[in-house]
Amino acid sequence: MNDKPLRLEDVSLSFGAVDVFRHLSLEVTDGEFVAVVGPSGCGKTTLLNLFSKFLKPETGRVECAGRVRMVYQHDSLFPWLTVAENISLGLRDLGNDSERARQLEEITHLIGLEEFANHYPHQLSGGMRQRVELARALVGDTDILLLDEPFSSLDYLTRLRMRNELARMLDQLPRTVVLVTHDIEESAQLADRIIVLSERPARICCEFHLNIARPREPTHPRVVETVHKILAEMGLERKGSAALSSLVS
């Protein structure tokens, strides 16, 4: 197995006159959880589209070794399929019927929606739908999970709950993950490494590493400290106030 399954090498990309990336390089280690934050419109989603091969770079190389699944910003469950049928899309490649049924049962149990297996997406709450999306992307033989602001449409409390869910699911089904988010707290609560992108053309401003176990409390001192550092890096908070607040806590 490649120990760097995701790699961007000197990638440049523009949409017409808009330069999105200029000579961007990035590597993701096998099993690593990387979060990408940055100002709105800086090319976070485009980064995922490069990894998923939906877009091709103008120059440079994109390597993606392994099977990729993506979870999108907006409802992407098929509304004409039930929860079980939607999740089964992720199991299409399994030849064995009984194995497919077993995995389906396992994952619906993991997301706690056994009773809703025969419900349609419009009959579920936003949080439940998002859990089904995650389940669909996690089942079967996949290696890499690309998450494009998967919880952005949920309310704050549901979002907190979903972060724990995701941590729990990844504990059971480990994957290499790239999470794009505008939610800095979310990135600090979930990721092993947080990459802060600059305005367009995006370059990597800085990286933060958090080697603490998941799930993490949003009030964990390291999480809070990292949030402050990221905010300061993005110019949204005065530098030094992070030290001050960690002193207070």
Added chain:
Amino acid sequence: MTEEKISSRARILPFVVVLVALLIWAALARFRLFPESVFPSPAAVARGFVEELRNGRLVDDVVASLFRVTTGFALAVFTGIPAGLWLGHHARARTAFLPVVNFFRSLSPLAWIPFAILWFGIGDLPTVFLIFMASFFPVVLATVAAVASIPSVYFRVARDYGFSNNEVLTKVTLPAIAPQVITSLRVTAGLAWLVVVAAEMIAGRAGLGFAIWDARNGLRMDLLVCGMIVIGVIGVVIDRVLLQLTRISSIRWGYER
């Protein structure tokens, strides 16, 4: 939940309305607001109905009209939906063809009656042609609009999960457009039913439209009203039948969001 309760009790309301309308009609006939020869009473219409049933004409006319509507409508659906799918997926073709489709959609199908008779004579064929002309263009336009409104993320998901082109059509596009297309089929079937009556008045030798025309020529206003009632009732039944399609569980989502 309250809606459910209301709907179960409200089920008798339409019958109450019909009953009141019948009473008003009977009262108007009784007070001779118009002479009986131009304003038949409910009783006269009922007698006419029995007469038409006994001599078998009514059944023949219903069968003739339904056959024409079904044939013309089915032809329009089975050619219009594929045409709409094709146009929906090809922007250039859409730019080229949509103005023409809109032109024919705006043209009353009855304007084709002279040509229908000249080309196909009298009988089933001209009527089927007119129903086809009435239904085809709205079905095409509704399908194009439905395809255009499919969220693009569905196609990305299909690609992510390795759908073949055929599967994208049968497992994404068709189910995604089904609710909108079914709604348009209901509207179009109503239109087709309007057209069959008008077409048969001129280009028919049988059918409910012809029966109405024949009753008018024979000054049998009771039979005319009888024909009107049958046409209206069948129109409602056709709509109710198509409404059942919206109850299919994999299609309901389109009406509940």
